[in-house]
Amino acid sequence: MKVTFEKRLIDAPPQVVTFVLEQHLALRKRYSYVLDLLHGREQTMWAGTASHPLGALLWKPYDDGRTWWVDFACTHPDARSKGIYLLLRSRLVARARRDPMVRTIESHVATWNTRMQDLNKKVGATQCSVRFRYAVRGV
Numbered sequence: 001m002k003v004t005f006e007k008r009l010i011d012a013p014p015q016v017v018t019f020v021l022e023q024h025l026a027l028r029k030r031y032s033y034v035l036d037l038l039h040g041r042e043q044t045m046w047a048g049t050a051s052h053p054l055g056a057l058l059w060k061p062y063d064d065g066r067t068w069w070v071d072f073a074c075t076h077p078d079a080r081s082k083g084i085y086l087l088l089r090s091r092l093v094a095r096a097r098r099d100p101m102v103r104t105i106e107s108h109v110a111t112w113n114t115r116m117q118d119l120n121k122k123v124g125a126t127q128c129s130v131r132f133r134y135a136v137r138g139v
């Protein structure tokens with residue numbers, strides 16, 4: 001997930017997040033063939049219904065299927081802190097365990113996204129890389 005997008009999603013009003021969740025799924029469907037060619041097959045896990053989405057998690061395999069990269073994770077603001085992300089994540093882990101190729105599940109989390117940082121630690125994920133940013137112009 002792009003850092004600016006991640007930042008906006010945290011405080012976005014409920015109706016905006018509903019729209020994002022719906023559009024995200026629609027777009028991914030439309031472009032799935034191209035994405036499959038470029039990055040490998042992208043897959044989605046949902047909570048709620050298509051007309052009333054509560055949360056979504058998108059991932060795709062990398063490194064010949066040894067790593068599953070989580071591209072997008074979001075819970076609708078009205079449904080946060082009810083265990084939806086943890087439910088989707090546990091389903092993802094169960095699915096990964098059924099696939100003998102998969103070794104790790106990875107994602108990028110911005111340093112200021114303390115909620116997601118804490119959740120990652122809570123489920124036993126370890127931090128394994130640091131992103132460097134070089135400002136071409138003054139910040």
Ligand SMILES: CC(C)(COP(=O)(O)OP(=O)(O)OC[C@H]1O[C@@H](n2cnc3c(N)ncnc32)[C@H](O)[C@@H]1OP(=O)(O)O)[C@@H](O)C(=O)NCCC(=O)NCCS
Pocket residue numbers: 001006009010055073074075076079080081082083084085086087107108109110113115116118119122
């Ligand atoms: C980060 C994010 C996806 C978390 O989703 P969530 O569905 O609210 O997370 P969960 O409810 O599964 O877990 C959060 C808390 O609920 C608690 N919980 C779990 N099951 C629960 C249940 N049945 N009832 C009540 N609380 C529960 C968890 O213990 C956890 O507690 P904590 O916050 O004290 O650690 C959500 O805040 C979000 O969409 N943020 C904006 C987008 C974003 O930052 N995405 C990540 C980019 S990397």
